[in-house]
Amino acid sequence: MPPVIPPVPGHDDEFFWAGVRDGRLLVQRCADCHELRHPPLPMCPHCRSLEWEAAELSGRGTIHSWVVSHHPSEPDAEPRVVVVVAMEEGVRLVSNLQGRAEDAAIDLPVEVVFEDFGDVVLPQFRVVAG
Ligand SMILES: [Zn+2]
Structure with a gap:
């Protein structure tokens, strides 16, 4: 990565x-x-x-939009799924979706997770199971 x-x-x-x-x-x-x-x-x-x-915020929302972003200088790196999440409170956040691009879909329920990358913790989203 x-x-x-x-x-x-x-x-x-x-x-x-x-x-x-x-x-x-x-x-x-x-x-x-x-x-x-x-x-x-x-x-x-x-x-x-x-x-x-x-x-x-509750941390819950739905995918408003998404794209798959390929790293320009490390093409073999895992692509990132960049999502615009419509939070249930009404604001939107840009973040990443954990998992594969095939998991992303408009209006799919997601929830925030806080991922530790060592130097920094970033809010990420994952698909709500079920
Ligand atoms: Zn005001």
């Missing part, structure tokens, strides 16, 4: 990565209009408030 390049958290998303290290999937919730948003932004796109709080 190609090396995983750790994210470089900034002011807006350091809470997200701290949550991931604790096994929690956190997104921003506007403190004024209570809309959830992801990826993190300094200002609410709905009401322009600068105030927000972290909200924990």
Whole structure:
């Protein structure tokens, strides 16, 4: 597998990565209009408030879209299934699906897993059994 390049958290998303290290999937919730948003932004796109709080997601959702990504310099490496997951709370996350490309399908129920790659823990998704 190609090396995983750790994210470089900034002011807006350091809470997200701290949550991931604790096994929690956190997104921003506007403190004024209570809309959830992801990826993190300094200002609410709905009401322009600068105030927000972290909200924990259930980790459950469905595949909204997906592609198979082949590594450009290591063509023999296992391709990654990149998914856009529609979380049950309404926000969408871009991540990877564990398993084979044949496992991916639109609207398929998935759940988050926190995979330790050594230098970094990343939220990944797997198909919900049954
Ligand atoms: Zn708002």
